[in-house]
Amino acid sequence: MAKQKEIHFIFNGKEIKGIEGQPIAAALFNNGIRAIRQCEVTGEQRGVYCGIGHCFECRATVNGIPGIRTCLTLIEENMIVTSNLAGVQNDEV
C-alpha cells in the first residue's frame, strides 16, 4: 500500500495515531477503542452501529462541537475529541 500520512489527535485525553483520510471511528478501532460514549439514560457504553451516519450512536464532541458523528468525520492533526466516557474506567478491556 502507498505511503500514508500519519495524523495525531486526542480522544478523551489520550493521544491517538491514525492515517489521513480515516474517519475518527476507524482510527479509534485501529487503536483498540470501540466504546465511544455512554448512554445518558442507562449509563451503558455505545459505539459504532450503522457506520454510515444514520444511527448517531457514535457521536462525540469534536473541537468543542457536540453531537458529531465519528463514523463520518475525518481525523485532522491535533483534533480534540471528547465524550462523556472520559474518566470512566472500563475494567473489562
Add this chain to the structure above:
Amino acid sequence: MMKCDVVIIGAGPAGLTASIELALKGLQVVIVDENYRSGGRLLGQLYEDRRKKRVWAGKIIAKDLADKAKALSVKFLFDTSVWKIEDKKVFLSNEVVKVIEAKAILLATGAIEKALPIPGWQKVGVVTVGAAQTFTNLHNVKIGQNVIFVGIDPLSISVAIEMKHAGVNVKGLFLPPTTNLLNQKCNPKEVLESVASAAGMATNPIYRLGGKFVHGAYTKLLLHLLKYKQLKINGIPIYFRKAVTQINGRAEVQSVNVRSLKIDGEVTEVEKTLHVDTVCLSGGLLPLIDLSQLANCVIIDIPELGGFVPLHNEHLKTTVEGIYVAGNITGIEGAQVAMAQGKLAARSILREFNLSSENEISVAFNEIEKARILSPITFLPEIRKGRQIMRDKWEEYLKR
C-alpha cells in the same frame, strides 16, 4: 437560492452515472449527498474471486465515476442532507446553499438496513452488516477478532467472506430467533430456500454456491441433515438450524447464547454459550423512500422489490411531474443495476429537454436486464416479478 437544470439526491452508483449522462448533453447538474464523499454503498464493495482473478472494487469504480462527473462540471454538495422537496425546490441542511431550484429532480437515495433487535443488540461490538462491510473494505479496519453474523442472506454471506479474506476469524452465520416478530425470515426452511434461489439466479462468481444448495423437495431433507452436518461456504459455517437468542457482555460484547431450531423455526430449550467479541446483524434492506413521500409521489408496497417504493413507469418517472427515481429506491438490487438505472433515468430526463431519442431510451432500458444477469449478487429472488408488478401498477394508475 441556487438554480440548475437537474438536482440529484444521492451520489451512489445510480446518481453518479446519471450525472455523467446528463452533463454530457450540457445540462447543469448538482448532486447532493449527506456523506462526506461520493460512492454511496459502492464504497464498501470488494469481492474477490481468486479462481477467476476478477475483482469488483467499488471504491475504485466510485472514484472513476466521480472524476468523470467532476470533469464534466457536475457540482457536488457533500455533508448535506435534503429534508424537504416542494414544487421543484429542494431544501438542504447546508449553511451556505439552503435551497436549490431545478427543472428536474432525481431521487437516488439507495437503501437502508432493517433493524434486528435481539436482546443485547445495543452493546458495543454489535454492528450492522453494512457497517462491517464499510469498516472492513473501505477503512481497512478489523472490527473484531472473533465475529459472528446473525441473519443468513446473500449480503451477510458475502460480507462474512470479505471479512475472512481480511484475516478476521468468522465463527459462523446464525439465524435470529423466530420469536422476533419484526423479522419473519427466521424459519430455517424459508431462509434456506430464499438463499438457494438467490444463489441459483445470480452467476455468483463470488461465493460459488452452486451445488451447495438443493432446491424444492430436497430442502427439507437437507435441513434434516444440517442438524448433524455443517454447511460451509469458503470455510465459514452457516448454521441454518441455530439461532442467536441473546448477546452478552457488561460493557462490550463477550459472548452470545445460541439455541438449536426445529425445522419450523421453533427454538429448543438447550442453550450454549459462544465466546465472540463482535456481532454483525443482517436484517435485510429497505428502499429509502422518505424523500419521495415528502414530494407526494404515490407509494406502493411490492414485497418482491423489498417493500414500499415510489410508483414509477418503466423509464423511471414517478407520479409527480419532473421527479425521477433510480437505484435501490426502486427496489433492492446490486450496484451494476443501479448504474444502468441511473443512465436510463438520465435519458428519460433528457427527453424532457428534447436531448434524447426514443431509441436511446430503449437501449438504456435493455441494459438494465443485461446488468441484472451479470450481477454477482442477487438480493431478492423474485425481483423480475416485482418489476413486472410495478409495470402493471403503473398501467392501472394511468387508467384510474
